[in-house]
Amino acid sequence: MSKGKKRIIILFLLSLITLILITYHHNRRPSALFRILSYPYDVLNNFTLNVTMTFRELRGTFEENKSLRKELTAALTEKQRYAEMVQENKRLKELLSLKEHLPNYVTTAKVIGRGYDRLLHTMILDKGKNSGIKKDMSVITPKGLVGKIYAIKDNSSEVLLLKDPSFSVAVRLQNSRHEGVISGVGKRYCILKYVPPEEDVEKGEVAVTSGLDGIFPPGLLVGVVSSVRKEGIDFFQDIKVLPFQSDAKIEEVVILSK
Numbered sequence: 001m002s003k004g005k006k007r008i009i010i011l012f013l014l015s016l017i018t019l020i021l022i023t024y025h026h027n028r029r030p031s032a033l034f035r036i037l038s039y040p041y042d043v044l045n046n047f048t049l050n051v052t053m054t055f056r057e058l059r060g061t062f063e064e065n066k067s068l069r070k071e072l073t074a075a076l077t078e079k080q081r082y083a084e085m086v087q088e089n090k091r092l093k094e095l096l097s098l099k100e101h102l103p104n105y106v107t108t109a110k111v112i113g114r115g116y117d118r119l120l121h122t123m124i125l126d127k128g129k130n131s132g133i134k135k136d137m138s139v140i141t142p143k144g145l146v147g148k149i150y151a152i153k154d155n156s157s158e159v160l161l162l163k164d165p166s167f168s169v170a171v172r173l174q175n176s177r178h179e180g181v182i183s184g185v186g187k188r189y190c191i192l193k194y195v196p197p198e199e200d201v202e203k204g205e206v207a208v209t210s211g212l213d214g215i216f217p218p219g220l221l222v223g224v225v226s227s228v229r230k231e232g233i234d235f236f237q238d239i240k241v242l243p244f245q246s247d248a249k250i251e252e253v254v255i256l257s258k
Contacts, residue, residue: 106255121164128157138256144221144244170213192239
C-alpha cells in the first residue's frame with residue numbers, strides 16, 4: 001500500500017474517532033480526551049467568531065462615522081448660510097436707513113459683476129432704466145460715495161468708480177472748508193486737486209461732496225485726507241485722499257438722483 005493511501009486512511013480514522021467522541025459526549029460532560037481533541041476546533045471557531053464580530057463592528061463604525069461627517073458638513077453649511085444671511089440683513093438695514101434720510105433716493109441695487117472694459121474701473125448693477133436709473137446718478141453706500149452711473153440698459157447699469165482716472169467730483173473739506181476736485185488715479189487712493197499752497201490742509205480731514213458740480217448732491221461722504229505735500233510744487237498742493245468705501249467690498253448700493 002502506498003504512503004498516500006495510508007495517510008488518507010489514518011486521516012479518515014481520526015475524523016471518525018473525533019465524530020464518535022463528539023456524538024458520544026454530546027449530552028454528557030466533556031472528558032479530558034474530548035477537550036484535547038476538540039481544542040483546535042474551539043480555537044478556530046472562537047477566532048472566526050471574533051473576526052466576524054470585529055468586522056461587523058468596524059463596518060458599523062465606518063457607516064456611523066460616514067453619517068456623522070455628512071451631518072457635520074450639513075450643519076457647517078447651514079451655519080455659513082445663516083451667517084451670510086445675518087450679514088446681508090445688516091447691510092440692507094443700513095441701506096434702508098439711508099432711504100429714510102435721503103429725499104433724492106431712487107432705488108437699491110446689487111452688484112453682479114465687474115466692468116468688461118479693461119481701460120475703465122466699473123462695476124455692474126442688477127437694475128437699470130426699468131427701475132428709474134439714469135446716467136450720472138450718484139451711487140453710494142452707508143460708508144460713502146462709490147461713483148456714478150456710467151451706462152444703462154433696461155435691467156442693468158454700469159457704475160464708473162471713484163478710483164477711475166476719468167472720474168471727478170467737487171468736494172469740500174469739513175474742517176478747513178477748502179474746496180477742490182477729487183479725481184481717481186486708478187489706485188486705492190485719489191487726489192484732491194486745485195488747493196493752493198497757502199491754504200492749510202491737515203491730514204485726517206474729511207472730504208464731502210459740495211454739490212457745485214451739478215451731479216452729486218452735497219454732503220455725501222467721500223474720503224479722508226491721507227497725506228499732504230507742499231514742498232516742490234508750483235501751483236497746487238499734492239493731497240491724497242483715501243475713499244471711505246473700498247470698491248472691492250461693495251455688494252449693494254443706493255442710487256440717488258441729481
